[in-house]
Amino acid sequence: MTPSRAPARRRPSAPPRRRARRRRAALAVAALLVLGGGYALGDAADVVPGPLTTAPPPDPDPWPAAPGAELPPALPGDPVLAAAGTDAPVPDPAVLADVVAPFLGDPALGPSRAALVTDGLTGEVLLDVGADAALEPASTVKLLTAAAALAELDPAATFPTTVVLTDAGAETPTAVLLADGDNFLSAGAGDPGAVVGHAGLADLADDVAASLAARGTGALALRLADPLAPTGPVRPPGWLAVDVANGYAADVTGVAVNGGRLLDEEYSRRAADPGLAATDRLADLLRERGVDVAGDPARVDPAAVPDDAPVLGEVSSAPVADVVGHMLRVSDNTSAELLGLLVARERGAPVTPVGAAQAITDAVADLGVDVTGVALPDGSGLGDGGRLTPRAIAGVLEVAVQDEAFRPLLAGLPVAGLTGSLTDRLVDDPTGRGVVRAKTGSLFGVTSLAGVVVDADGRLLVFALSADQITSTPGARAAFDDVAGALAGCGCR
Secondary structure, eight states, X not given: OOOOSSOOOOOOOOOOOOOOOOOOOOHHHHGGGGTOSXXXXXXXXXXXXXXXXXXXXXXXXXXXXXXXXXXXXXXXXXXXXXXXXXXXXXXXXXXXXXXXXXXXXXXXXXXXXXXXXXXXXXXXXXXEESTTOOBOOGXXXXXXXXXXXXXXXXXXXOOXXXXXXXXXXXXXXXXXXXXOSEEEEBSSSXXXXXXTTSSBHHHXXXXXXXXXXXXXXXXXXXXXXXXXXXXXXXXXXXXXXXXXHXXXXXXXXXXXXXXXXXXXXXXXXXXXXXXXXXXXXXXXXXXXXXXEEEEEEEEOOGGGSOTTOOEEEEEEOSOHHHXXXXXXXXXXXXXXXXXXXXXXXXXXXXXXXXXXXXXXXXXXXXXTOOOTTOBOSSSSSOSSSOBBOHHHHHHXXXXXXXXXXXXXXXXXXXXXXXXXXXXXXSTTOTTTTTXXXXXXXEETTEEEEEEEXXXXXXOEEEEEEEESSOSOHHHHHHHHHHHHHHHHHOOOO
């Protein structure tokens, strides 16, 4: 599928159904509720990175590699798994279980924990500790979103941001910005080597101004048509307002500058309407180029824009595969939700957050993954109250190992001690650092870790670890890190 510039005409969808939300707040935590809940609550309690934490968070965007780090070589055909051998011995399940048992038994994980380890090449189960338990997932949901996006959208496709001309014969014609999925526009010139800022509004303004000059048009009105958010920004029902206010995500629109951030900081506040903010920025750039833009930009019905409207300019995002990789590496909530909406549109499902969560689940099921018990709150895992099993998570990772079309999912996984949300984890583990590749998940009371690792014998293993009633976030993370490090160091024969 190649995303089209033409506004899609979709059936109206029902309002999102609000999910019941669980709260695990002891008296010691109650005071933090003044600051909010969800991710913000964990932030204030120093259990997730962010602006409210009392300790300086790692710089998560663009999550640089640690100084002097050498990323490990990887899989046949891409740099993720080259160290894995197809003829390497498979670990003995009994030995593997003995090695990881002390870490999975850590009291910090609380009473609700689950784990699954499989052979990446065959899917053989090597360790099953409640692998069918549907626990709250946090950001490991993004693994399913990534797989669904790679399955339903052409990994090489790009998302265009286009300006077309309507009412060309009017005294003041109208230019319409057509949004189609690029959440990472630059406010200035684009950078072809980047994902964030790959396409630039300044480049689009140059093209539009030149096209208008060639037509002899010096004045226009500017409008926004956004098929993914036709009446305004959308928000998954499980997201808390405080999480959006504190910059962990933006309300979702089909176009945005740097994810709607108002400052060039990971946890910057976001524009209330990132789509209109991007259109406002384009209006300013056009004025700088001598175009008289009348009034303030406003939204129009995408269905009212003629399919044959003359194109004044167009810029395109980085390819889907690169967007997916970036989303996983920095755990970007907003782009995960936008990818979910695009998956829903491609599958003909309601283009709403709830419709997207179901479309992601259905797309993953179509890959042969067992989704029994799965109930996604959204496409990012930021919302509370979802359910996801280690079996489903591991199934997605096995697809990525066994099918080259899904290798961008593996390439996007953070590398322990080196990149992404694992930059500061397993740093002192000589066997796990640089070998464990995994997606993290953190909400207040929840931690998860899922990914791939090449063991000491060269066998590629898939693992999925979840706990949603943890008693200590640092302790629970350390326990799961120890499991992953033990898998890396164990031949287990």
